[in-house]
Amino acid sequence: MKFKHNKKRNTAFLYEVLIKEMAKSAIEKDENKKNEIVAIAREFFSANKILGKELRIYKDLNETNSVDLYTAERLLAETKRAFDSVDRKEVFNEQTRLINKINKLVGKDAFNNFVPNYKNLATIYQIFQNGNSAKEKILLERRLLTTMTAQQKQIKEKHMPQVNNLTLKSFIKNYNDKYGESFLEEQKTLLNKYITSFTDNSLELKSYLNEELARLKKEIAKFSESEDVKSDEMVKARTKDLSALLESFRDKRVDDKMVIKVLKIQSLLSEVDQ
Numbered sequence: 001m002k003f004k005h006n007k008k009r010n011t012a013f014l015y016e017v018l019i020k021e022m023a024k025s026a027i028e029k030d031e032n033k034k035n036e037i038v039a040i041a042r043e044f045f046s047a048n049k050i051l052g053k054e055l056r057i058y059k060d061l062n063e064t065n066s067v068d069l070y071t072a073e074r075l076l077a078e079t080k081r082a083f084d085s086v087d088r089k090e091v092f093n094e095q096t097r098l099i100n101k102i103n104k105l106v107g108k109d110a111f112n113n114f115v116p117n118y119k120n121l122a123t124i125y126q127i128f129q130n131g132n133s134a135k136e137k138i139l140l141e142r143r144l145l146t147t148m149t150a151q152q153k154q155i156k157e158k159h160m161p162q163v164n165n166l167t168l169k170s171f172i173k174n175y176n177d178k179y180g181e182s183f184l185e186e187q188k189t190l191l192n193k194y195i196t197s198f199t200d201n202s203l204e205l206k207s208y209l210n211e212e213l214a215r216l217k218k219e220i221a222k223f224s225e226s227e228d229v230k231s232d233e234m235v236k237a238r239t240k241d242l243s244a245l246l247e248s249f250r251d252k253r254v255d256d257k258m259v260i261k262v263l264k265i266q267s268l269l270s271e272v273d274q
Contacts (some may be wrong), residue, residue, distance in 0.1 A: 012059070
């Protein structure tokens with residue numbers, strides 16, 4: 001069952017977007033941009049600010065694990081009451097101001113950043129919304145309670161990419177047979193980060209994939225504007241399918257199949273450029 005999620009109205013998601021952009025600025029050694037992002041974070045997410053208070057509610061649920069079911073249910077009930085006590089109109093207005101500042105400073109692409117625990121944050125957002133049926137509420141709460149009562153080890157295993165060496169070796173062999181050993185630089189980077197992703201809980205892999213998926217989508221959009229594509233309905237449909245496929249990867253667990261598909265798309269777009 002699919003549930004509606006307006007991520008720009010998810011306070012925890014907006015906070016994670018700022019943290020991700022702050023990290024990028026630090027890596028790129030853009031001190032001015034980093035300082036501006038820090039200032040925005042303080043302006044909106046200090047403990048005494050309304051979005052700061054709402055963020056604390058999200059964190060109480062999102063950061064809880066390894067507790068018994070009774071504790072998880074009590075915590076969920078208390079956080080729902082706390083959420084209902086927050087002025088929704090004021091939250092909406094502050095979110096709007098924050099979204100405008102992010103758009104102005106970073107750009108709309110910031111909202112396409114990979115956000116850790118995105119699905120869990122989306123579930124919490126959906127639980128807090130009115131208008132869900134009784135069945136939807138029960139399913140959403142059961143999903144969250146399962147995460148809250150799971151052991152930390154189980155959570156890490158759930159989100160950690162499982163590398164199937166045989167699958168990767170098979171793909172690499174087939175690729176080499178067809179193209180020789182001329183992997184593109186972006187393919188070498190992807191493979192390297194995927195194979196070593198266990199060492200840092202996949203943080204580097206996720207960060208790279210987020211940027212690479214955005215780059216590939218831009219390449220497809222650029223290709224779609226060519227006259228050859230516009231005049232060919234079959235090719236036009238194929239480019240739309242590719243773009244949709246790349247977008248779908250953002251919410252999926254990284255595994256061998258996904259990596260292989262991204263590698264193939266990288267090759268395809270490289271051939272198109274040439």
